[in-house]
Amino acid sequence: AFKPLVFSGVQPTGNLHLGNYLGAIKKFVALQDTSDCIYCVVDLHSLTAQLVHEDLKDQTRAITAAFLASGIDPRKHIVFNQSRVMQHAELAWIFNCVARIGWMNRMTQFKDKAGKDRENASLGLLAYPSLMAADILVYRATHVPVGDDQKQHLELTRDIAQKFNNDFSDRIAGLGVGVEMKVGEETVNGFFPLTEPIIGGPAARIMSLRDGSKKMSKSDPSDLSRINLTDDADSISKKIRKAKTDPEALPGELDGLAGRPEAENLVGIYAGLAEISKEAVLKEFGGQQFSVFKPALADLAVEKLAPVAGEMRRISGDRAYVDAVLSDGGERAGLLAEATMKTVRDIIGL
Numbered sequence: 001a002f003k004p005l006v007f008s009g010v011q012p013t014g015n016l017h018l019g020n021y022l023g024a025i026k027k028f029v030a031l032q033d034t035s036d037c038i039y040c041v042v043d044l045h046s047l048t049a050q051l052v053h054e055d056l057k058d059q060t061r062a063i064t065a066a067f068l069a070s071g072i073d074p075r076k077h078i079v080f081n082q083s084r085v086m087q088h089a090e091l092a093w094i095f096n097c098v099a100r101i102g103w104m105n106r107m108t109q110f111k112d113k114a115g116k117d118r119e120n121a122s123l124g125l126l127a128y129p130s131l132m133a134a135d136i137l138v139y140r141a142t143h144v145p146v147g148d149d150q151k152q153h154l155e156l157t158r159d160i161a162q163k164f165n166n167d168f169s170d171r172i173a174g175l176g177v178g179v180e181m182k183v184g185e186e187t188v189n190g191f192f193p194l195t196e197p198i199i200g201g202p203a204a205r206i207m208s209l210r211d212g213s214k215k216m217s218k219s220d221p222s223d224l225s226r227i228n229l230t231d232d233a234d235s236i237s238k239k240i241r242k243a244k245t246d247p248e249a250l251p252g253e254l255d256g257l258a259g260r261p262e263a264e265n266l267v268g269i270y271a272g273l274a275e276i277s278k279e280a281v282l283k284e285f286g287g288q289q290f291s292v293f294k295p296a297l298a299d300l301a302v303e304k305l306a307p308v309a310g311e312m313r314r315i316s317g318d319r320a321y322v323d324a325v326l327s328d329g330g331e332r333a334g335l336l337a338e339a340t341m342k343t344v345r346d347i348i349g350l
């Protein structure tokens, strides 16, 4: 079997928000004790949203600083940016030839981002999940911590791995580069693992503070909709105070949150920050009004986020250090990626 290996990525677009932090980065940090981890700033992915960035390199450094400030150790693990390791793009091209257009057309993120004028969306936006599969599989990563919004892309990654394993099964066996793995009831000899997502916990999907039906997102035009990792204590408190809620008190049980997405979201944020369950939050605050819960949530958010923001500022000030982390990480990632690609080229006959 493969040694467990964790990969995940974050795009260098805009400010990191509480959804990114609770849904992804906090998990990245926690996994370091039990796994080998590769954390990537996916700058190539960000071109799908906007090709011309004035400050892409600085955005990449800012995400890197956030990784480091949150507690990712770049000596024990690997931190780098995607465009340094061109094997990602090479494998993505091969996967573009493995995956089917129909698979890509079904992706809800593509449909959301492309909007009505789908014919005019970039080919890169359509192929985004193929590059994401390459990011993961070029390291033959076994686990990917992500927010709930990425679930469908992880399923597609497994589909691509499975089709590659299947299409080239004879060559994989002939070269002796396969590993036994279970696919349903069957045991097959595959080169790429069927990577598992690590999704879940109370903060897998943090919603907008202004609209409980939309996820908290970097691209939301309303600044009140999200808490940025770099927000100061005053703006954190203000955004929580202004967060949309309903007039009821908090329930004592989880069932009582049904049909109350805004309330559930704030409870999930509290739970994620405090590293407890939503049930435990309701045990403490059940029966209380938001006029009591919101200030407690604001205090907790400031207590947990202020040190991260402070570290981010400190680390961002040392640009040479950040660049050294990326360059060292890129070199180490490149060796691993090239080892995979050598075999992939052999399998394909390139």
Ligand code: ADP
Pocket (backbone or CB within 6 Å): 009, 010, 011, 012, 019, 020, 021, 022, 023, 024, 145, 146, 147, 148, 149, 150, 203, 204, 205, 206, 207, 215, 216, 217, 218, 219
């Ligand atoms: P965004 O979705 O904000 O543009 P990315 O695509 O770079 O950011 O996502 C980085 C990570 O943050 C991914 O693992 C994604 O699933 C996670 N994430 C993004 N938004 C949320 C959210 N609102 N709640 C939980 N996790 C999220």
Ligand code: NA
Pocket (backbone or CB within 6 Å): 149
């Ligand atoms: Na996302």
